[in-house]
Amino acid sequence: MxxxxxxxxxxxxxxxxxxxxxxxxxxxxxxxxxxxxxxxxxxxxxxxxxxxxxxxxxxxxxxxxxxxxxxxxxxxxxxxxxxxxxxxxxxxSCKFAVAALRDYVDLPGKKIRVASKFPNVSKKYFNELGRPIEVIKLNGSVELAPIIGLADVIVDIVETGKTLEENGLVVINEICKVxxxxxxxxxxxxxxxxxxxxxxxxxxxxxx
Known part of the structure; x- marks a missing residue:
């Protein structure tokens, strides 16, 4: 065998x-x-x-x-x-989520700048929503991107949400559980x- x-x-x-x-x-x-x-x-x-x-x-x-x-x-x-x-x-167990700064305002039709370690997941999710995006591929500390203005939102894995909270971000949409x-x-x-x-x-x- x-x-x-x-x-x-x-x-x-x-x-x-x-x-x-x-x-x-x-x-x-x-x-x-x-x-x-x-x-x-x-x-x-x-x-x-x-x-x-x-x-x-x-x-x-x-x-x-x-x-x-x-x-x-x-x-x-x-x-x-x-x-x-x-x-x-x-x-x-954890989840894929879209997160942004607490005061983020999503303007319908506006291209969204998305920072993520997961560009394929990000593109598929927003394409299904019919939203134009610019994906910015990062390899770490994606939470930093909205804080310094590199991106509007992030797509990342969220387990407890503590890292997001400590950096002033909140989950605005859950994509799926993983x-x-x-x-x-x-x-x-x-x-x-x-x-x-x-x-x-x-x-x-x-x-x-």
Whole structure:
């Protein structure tokens, strides 16, 4: 039987996923949170986990280097990768939201300057509203953009809203809720269906 490769990003999502597998007796003997290794195997179950950057999980799965992957719905939406979204793993919950300064006034028909780490999500959302926008791609501290006049609004992931509040911003629209998702390569889902199905069922039981 071939190995099933699962792409994970180190951090909370990986820890939760591994715990779910551990709950079903699937362990990786060499694995510990401080290890610098990138690949760990369970020879008996023929499961291999590989650690990649969060933004690369969808790429590894789409291209077939990994059969399965765990990533946030936010990254999945932004990547627009061609793969199967298999299940909501039920953790890592937060939301996509549009936020602005408290005194922001939206003028209908006016082009909106949107700062975000998620340009594809931003374009799709505002296009569906029929609103013209200019997207300003930032890699961090998007809350700063409205404060210094770089943008009118931001599109970002909001968990508690504390960072927004501390910087004088408020949520003006919620786009959608996001959480950790299990995704599969389309070819692998067919060629390794039995093996992948067992893993999926194990993750479901591990979440209970």
């Amino acid at each position: 071939e190995f099933v490769n699962i792409a994970l990003a180190k951090g909370r999502l990986a820890e939760k996923t591994i715990k779910m597998m551990n709950n079903q007796g699937i362990t990786f003997p060499d694995y510990h949170t401080n290890s610098r290794k990138l690949i760990f195997e369970n020879d008996f179950e023929k499961i291999r986990i590989i650690f990649v950057k969060p933004s690369d999980v969808a790429i590894y799965v789409e291209k077939g280097a990994a059969d399965l992957g765990v990533l946030g719905k936010d990254i999945l939406m932004e990547s627009e990768a061609d793969l199967y979204e298999v299940m909501d793993l039920g953790f890592g 959480s950790a998702r299990l995704v599969a390569n389309k070819v692998s889902f067919k060629t390794k269906m039995n093996h992948i199905t067992r893993i999926i069922e194990g993750l479901k039981r591990g979440a209970e």
